[in-house]
Amino acid sequence: xxxxxxxxxxxxxxxAVVFDMDGVITDSAPAHAAAWKVAFDACLAGHEGQxxxxxxxxxxxxVDGRSRKDGAASFLKARGVDLPEGSPEDPxxxxxxxxxxxxxxxxxxxxxxxxxxxxxxxxxxxxxxxHDARVPFAAASASRHATELLAGAGLLEMFEAVVDGNExxxxxxxxxxxxxxxxxxxxxxxxxxxxxAVVEDALAGVEAGRRGGFGxxxxxxxxxxxxxxxxxxxxxxxxxxxxxxxxxxxxxD
Numbered sequence: 238x239x240x241x242x243x244x245x246x247x248x249x250x251x252x253a254v255v256f257d258m259d260g261v262i263t264d265s266a267p268a269h270a271a272a273w274k275v276a277f278d279a280c281l282a283g284h285e286g287q288x289x290x291x292x293x294x295x296x297x298x299x300v301d302g303r304s305r306k307d308g309a310a311s312f313l314k315a316r317g318v319d320l321p322e323g324s325p326e327d328p329x330x331x332x333x334x335x336x337x338x339x340x341x342x343x344x345x346x347x348x349x350x351x352x353x354x355x356x357x358x359x360x361x362x363x364x365x366x367x368h369d370a371r372v373p374f375a376a377a378s379a380s381r382h383a384t385e386l387l388a389g390a391g392l393l394e395m396f397e398a399v400v401d402g403n404e405x406x407x408x409x410x411x412x413x414x415x416x417x418x419x420x421x422x423x424x425x426x427x428x429x430x431x432x433x434a435v436v437e438d439a440l441a442g443v444e445a446g447r448r449g450g451f452g453x454x455x456x457x458x459x460x461x462x463x464x465x466x467x468x469x470x471x472x473x474x475x476x477x478x479x480x481x482x483x484x485x486x487x488x489x490d
Contacts, residue, residue: 242362242366242485242486242487243366243370243485243486244363244366244367244370244372244484244485244486245483245484245485245486246486247453247455247476247484248367248372248434248453248484250452250453251432251433251434251452251453252372252373252428252432252433253372253373253374253375253423253426253428253432253433253434254367254372254373254374254375254433254434254435254436255374255375255376255377255419255422255423255426255433255434255435255436255451256360256364256374256375256376256377256436256481257302257376257377257378257435257436257437257438257439257442258376258377258378258380258383258386258387258401259301259302259378259380259438259439260301260438260439260457260459261357261360261436261437261438261457261481262356262357262360262361262364262376262387262390262392263354263355263356263357263386263390264354264355264356264357265349265354265380265386266296266301266438266459267292268345268348268349268352268354269296269300269301269345269380270292270293270296271292271344271348272341272342272344272345272348273290273292273295273296273300273308273312273341274289274290274292275340275341275344276309276329276337276338276340276341276344277289277290277295277309277312277313277337277341278290279331279340280313280318280320280331280337281316281318283331284316284318287316287318290312295312297439297440298315298440299311299312299315300312301438301439301440301441302379302413302437302438302439302440302441302442302445303379303412303413303439303441304379304402304405304412304413305338305339305341305342305379305402306325306334306335306338306412307379307412307413308338308341309334309335309337309338309341310322310334313334313337320332320333320334320337321333321334322334322335323335323336325406327339329342329343342381345382346382349382349386353389354386354389354390356390356392357480357481357482358482359480359481359482359483360480360481360482361390361392362482362485363481363482363484363485364392364395365395366485368395373397373426373427373428374395374396374397374426375396375397375398375399375400375422375423375425375426376396376398376399376400376401376422377399377400377401377418377419377421377422378400378401378402378418379402379405379412379413379418380401380402381401381402381403381406382401382402383399383401383402384399384401384403387399397425397426398422398425398426400418400421400422400425404421405417405418405421408421412441413439413441413442413444413445414441414442414444414445414448415445415448416430416445416446416448416449416450416451418445419435419442419445419446419449419451420449423449423451430449430450430451430452431450431451431452432452433451433452433453434451434452434453434454434455435449435451435453435454435455436455436457436481436484437454437455437456437457438456438457438458438459440468440469440472441472443456443469443472443473443474444472444473446473446474447472447473447474448473453475453476454473454474454475454476455474455475455476455477455478455481455484456469456470456472456474456476456477456478457469457477457478457479457480457481458477458478458479459479459480461479
């Protein structure tokens with residue numbers, strides 16, 4: 238009779254795990270990318286000669302893993318679109334960086350409430366194994382919807398800590414690639430970063446894990462491509478997997 242799966246050797250070297258949300262736990266990256274396209278294409282329409290936002294490459298390079306404001310600023314700067322920063326209270330629009338970010342959040346919230354966000358089965362399997370093994374883990378995400386998504390998936394109670402975009406704003410934590418978000422999650426788990434792992438799919442997030450001195454940085458390449466894996470390694474990933482479920486080994490008879 239086969240035994241239950243257990244963490245692979247690479248995870249046995251740490252005592253806690255910090256998970257990113259989008260693309261790692263939830264399959265929300267397509268919804269985020271589509272919402273960014275709504276916001277950015279409306280903005281780019283006022284600038285002649287600008288190609289539309291690419292939901293694959295532009296998303297991965299400029300906004301994935303970043304806070305809404307930082308993602309908007311990064312992409313607009315890359316396109317040479319100079320907008321005033323504005324303020325967090327700006328309504329959705331195209332006149333300021335914060336307005337573009339607000340338009341994205343409006344589009345994402347609308348989609349999230351009408352089309353449920355799926356979770357990645359391999360990650361859920363890993364979460365259950367870690368939970369059964371009493372390995373503490375946290376979620377850390379720039380998204381202010383992270384806690385709501387975990388609750389909707391029935392996973393929230395498994396996490397010992399969640400540091401989402403609302404908490405990041407309350408604590409005035411800088412966004413990735415600064416490691417502050419991950420370090421706060423590690424602090425709440427009560428395990429030093431050097432004894433913890435970060436599991437992240439975004440380049441900015443992998444870089445944040447490396448900058449934060451985490452003992453293990455796992456990059457998740459959902460494209461399962463040499464280019465994607467290479468980028469993650471160059472930004473600091475120790476290990477690259479196509480799904481976090483690969484961090485498990487099945488018991489044998």
